[in-house]
Amino acid sequence: xxxxxxxxxFVFVLLLIVFKSYGQKESDFRVSLSADPKMIVVGPYETSExxxxxxxxxxxxxxxxxxxxxxxxxxxxxxxxxxxxxxNYLFFKKDAxxxxxxxxxxxxxxxxxxxxxxxxxxENFIExxxxxxxxxxxxxxxxxxxxLKYRSDLVVRYNETEPWxxxxxxxxxxxx
Numbered sequence: 001x002x003x004x005x006x007x008x009x010f011v012f013v014l015l016l017i018v019f020k021s022y023g024q025k026e027s028d029f030r031v032s033l034s035a036d037p038k039m040i041v042v043g044p045y046e047t048s049e050x051x052x053x054x055x056x057x058x059x060x061x062x063x064x065x066x067x068x069x070x071x072x073x074x075x076x077x078x079x080x081x082x083x084x085x086x087x088n089y090l091f092f093k094k095d096a097x098x099x100x101x102x103x104x105x106x107x108x109x110x111x112x113x114x115x116x117x118x119x120x121x122x123e124n125f126i127e128x129x130x131x132x133x134x135x136x137x138x139x140x141x142x143x144x145x146x147x148l149k150y151r152s153d154l155v156v157r158y159n160e161t162e163p164w165x166x167x168x169x170x171x172x173x174x175x176x
Contacts, residue, residue, distance in 0.1 A: 030060040030067070032143055034171020044078050052077035056145070056169050058086075065090050067106060079119070084112015086129055104133040114153045123152040133173055145169040 036054040043051050052075070060069035067088040074081045088106035110127045127149040135141035147167045154160035 027061070027063045028175045030058075030062065030069075030173055030175040032056075032058045032060075032171055032173040034058075034143060034145060034169035036167050036169050038168070039075070039077075044075070054080075054167075054169075056171070060086075062090065062175075065092075067108075071110075071112075079116050080114070081116075082112055082114045082125065084110055084125070084127075086110035086127075088129065088131065102135050104131075104135075106131040106133070114151065116153060116157075119153075119157055121153045121157055123156055125152055126150050135173075135175075139175055141173045141175075143169075143171050143173045145171075 034056045039054040040051040054075040056073045058071040069086045072083045088108035091105045092101040093103035130146045133143045151163045154163045
């Protein structure tokens with residue numbers, strides 16, 4: 001049988017393409033921007049006369065069912081910002097043609113630091129997140145995030161007895 005000179009190189013390139021395409025289905029990067037709808041409508045205080053923007057920006061890497069993210073939350077109206085990391089476990093539901101994961105549900109812990117410059121506060125926090133995502137196509141989707149955060153800044157600054165705060169964020173997500 002006649003040996004083809006380029007066959008090992010061809011096989012290597014073919015295997016590389018197969019493994020690369022498989023790897024892309026098992027991992028991706030994501031960026032999302034969301035806002036707290038309650039703060040937009042009502043505002044941060046009972047006495048607020050108008051709403052304010054509380055924004056959350058996240059960058060994430062997903063590998064199989066785990067998502068690792070870094071985030072920044074900025075709420076200028078109360079000079080509040082926080083930054084930290086989250087780890088979510090993701091559950092997927094593929095679309096009817098099994099082309100991509102259209103529905104995702106994620107749950108997981110996070111931790112980071114709260115900074116309130118005007119009040120000279122810099123405190124750690126822990127949180128638990130639950131998230132629902134719906135993708136219109138392979139890349140773009142909507143997200144709904146429920147966030148239960150232990151606000152240690154409230155304990156330090158205001159001697160709060162119930163420092164757990166629930167927030168929700170609605171936004172857009174892009175994956176590649």
